[in-house]
Amino acid sequence: MPLWNIYHPPGAYSAEDKQAIAQAITGVYGRVMPKFYVGVVFQEIAPDSFFIGGEPATRFVRISVDHIARTFQSDERRTSFFKFINKLLEPWISDRGFDWEMHVDETPFDLWTIQGHFPPREGTEDEKRWMAENRASARTHA
Amino acid sequence: MPLWNIYHPPGAYSAEDKQAIAQAITGVYGRVMPKFYVGVVFQEIAPDSFFIGGEPATRFVRISVDHIARTFQSDERRTSFFKFINKLLEPWISDRGFDWEMHVDETPFDLWTIQGHFPPREGTEDEKRWMAENRASARTHA
Amino acid sequence: MPLWNIYHPPGAYSAEDKQAIAQAITGVYGRVMPKFYVGVVFQEIAPDSFFIGGEPATRFVRISVDHIARTFQSDERRTSFFKFINKLLEPWISDRGFDWEMHVDETPFDLWTIQGHFPPREGTEDEKRWMAENRASARTHA
Numbered sequence: 001m002p003l004w005n006i007y008h009p010p011g012a013y014s015a016e017d018k019q020a021i022a023q024a025i026t027g028v029y030g031r032v033m034p035k036f037y038v039g040v041v042f043q044e045i046a047p048d049s050f051f052i053g054g055e056p057a058t059r060f061v062r063i064s065v066d067h068i069a070r071t072f073q074s075d076e077r078r079t080s081f082f083k084f085i086n087k088l089l090e091p092w093i094s095d096r097g098f099d100w101e102m103h104v105d106e107t108p109f110d111l112w113t114i115q116g117h118f119p120p121r122e123g124t125e126d127e128k129r130w131m132a133e134n135r136a137s138a139r140t141h142a
Numbered sequence: 143m144p145l146w147n148i149y150h151p152p153g154a155y156s157a158e159d160k161q162a163i164a165q166a167i168t169g170v171y172g173r174v175m176p177k178f179y180v181g182v183v184f185q186e187i188a189p190d191s192f193f194i195g196g197e198p199a200t201r202f203v204r205i206s207v208d209h210i211a212r213t214f215q216s217d218e219r220r221t222s223f224f225k226f227i228n229k230l231l232e233p234w235i236s237d238r239g240f241d242w243e244m245h246v247d248e249t250p251f252d253l254w255t256i257q258g259h260f261p262p263r264e265g266t267e268d269e270k271r272w273m274a275e276n277r278a279s280a281r282t283h284a
Numbered sequence: 285m286p287l288w289n290i291y292h293p294p295g296a297y298s299a300e301d302k303q304a305i306a307q308a309i310t311g312v313y314g315r316v317m318p319k320f321y322v323g324v325v326f327q328e329i330a331p332d333s334f335f336i337g338g339e340p341a342t343r344f345v346r347i348s349v350d351h352i353a354r355t356f357q358s359d360e361r362r363t364s365f366f367k368f369i370n371k372l373l374e375p376w377i378s379d380r381g382f383d384w385e386m387h388v389d390e391t392p393f394d395l396w397t398i399q400g401h402f403p404p405r406e407g408t409e410d411e412k413r414w415m416a417e418n419r420a421s422a423r424t425h426a
Contacts, residue, residue: 003206003245007325015190022193035195039204039243041149042191048299049326051306053319053418062323064287064350066206067395068245078394079402086400094400101323103287103352104395110220111209111246116228116236118221134195145348145387157332164335177337181346181385183291184333208348210387252362253351253388258370258378260363276337 001037001069001112001119002029007062008098010044017092018042024088033069033122034131036114052099061093063102068112069119143179143211143254143261144171149204150240152186159234160184166230175211175264176273178256194241203235205244210254211261285321285353285396285403286313291346292382294328301376302326308372317353317406318415321398336383345377347386352396353403 004025013021022040029038047056072078085102093100112119115136120126126139146167155163164182171180189198214220227244235242254261257278262268268281288309297305306324313322331340356362369386377384396403399420404410410423 001245003204018190019193019196019198023196026193026196030195038193038195039199040193041187041204043185043187043327044191045325045327048302049328051303051310051322051324053314053322054303054307054310056303057323062287062325066245066247072395075394082395082397082400082402086397099399101398102396103285103350103391105247105350105389105391106395107245107247110217111214111224111248112244113224113228114243115241116224118224143387145346160332161335161338161340165338168335168338172337180335180337181341182335183329183346185327185329186333208387208389247389249387249389252359253356253366253390254386255366255370256385257383258366260366 001033001067002039003066003068004038004040005064006040006042007045007050007064008042009050009058009060010046012044012061012096012098013042013092021089021092025085028084028088034127034134036134036136037069037119052101059098061098061100063100065102065104067104067106068109070122071106143175143209144181145208145210146180146182147206148182148184149187149192149206150184151192151200151202152188154186154203154238154240155184155234163231163234170226170230176269176276178276178278179211179261194243201240203240203242205242207244207246209246209248210251212264213248285317285351286323287350287352288322288324289348290324290326291329291334291348292326293334293342293344294330296328296345296380296382297326297376305373305376312368312372318411318418320418320420321353321403336385343382345382345384347384349386349388351388351390352393354406355390 025040026035026038047058050057052060117136117138120139125141130136167182168177168180189200192199194202259278262281267283272278309324310319310322331342334341336344401420401422404423409425414420
């Protein structure tokens with residue numbers, strides 16, 4: 001469900017960094033939804049192709065996220081989420097002297113499939129099974 | 143209108159595969175709208191930059207689509223569309239042992255231009271001309 | 285706030301072209317919001333990975349934009365914006381014989397952070413300071 005696109009300068013992250021970041025992000029969502037819902041794509045963008053305020057972005061990380069499976073149910077949840085992500089990404093962003101920006105879009109739950117299946121609704125038996133097995137499967141409940 | 147972004151592992155598809163996939167997708171939309179509305183972008187993402195559930199995505203195809211020209215008018219249309227796409231992509235995804243996920247966002251019709259023209263509404267004379275000529279042109283009707 | 289993704293054929297633009305385009309775009313938004321809100325990402329897509337209407341897009345520029353900080357307040361503003369962009373990009377698109385398509389999505393203001401800060405609302409003292417200083421900082425007003 002969440003699809004994270006992370007645009008970063010060339011060489012900003014090693015393969016180990018990227019896996020660690022992806023696992024940290026997956027850990028956040030994985031407490032409340034199947035882990036395999038979490039997609040993270042890293043894209044290196046050279047400074048001559050990446051501009052912030054019209055200037056080459058040599059030290060900038062731009063994160064664009066689509067949320068699909070869940071929408072924020074309250075302002076408190078929303079602000080906690082961003083505070084949490086903020087803290088979570090610190091070692092790879094502010095601690096390394098990068099500037100950053102992040103935005104999230106919420107896209108329609110009903111226009112989403114995994115392995116051709118429409119994912120089950122939050123809290124259903126089917127979702128619990130998907131979460132326990134960490135894979136998509138045909139629904140067994142209505 | 144639809145803009146398909148297909149993230150796939152390096153070497154997953156030949157140039158011929160990619161054209162065949164793009165033509166199959168274009169065929170679906172092209173029955174009801176101008177073919178040139180259909181954009182398909184393939185992006186190879188190396189396993190060290192592409193994670194599903196925190197693990198390197200060596201055999202995963204992640205499709206993200208923006209629908210602009212049309213919104214689904216009923217649940218039946220919506221589910222048929224996904225079933226159809228499912229079947230359509232089988233030869234390039236499940237038949238090759240790839241896992242996959244796809245989600246669609248619907249973005250505002252009014253915030254969309256082609257060659258600087260705001261596209262005509264569905265079913266109008268102008269849209270019929272765009273479809274017949276397979277190119278954008280100035281409107282001749284209000 | 286606006287994040288511009290520009291997909292273009294290999295070699296379409298020099299580093300100088302890309303900076304000039306990014307600065308032109310930044311100039312448009314920078315009159316009414318902090319310049320550092322404007323992100324522009326160029327991505328070269330080879331013709332064997334980029335299809336319009338099922339055919340390789342050898343001369344096509346596809347622009348996908350997320351608007352976050354502002355929504356269009358009237359039809360007039362909306363059409364003027366697109367007319368203006370049209371004219372602005374002419375030297376790099378139609379004047380060079382490229383075809384093009386552009387669409388904008390509007391994503392939630394509340395799901396957006398810069399340097400970990402939720403940006404201030406339009407017209408506030410904090411926004412004026414961010415604009416004057418051209419950088420994000422903690423809010424000093426409620």
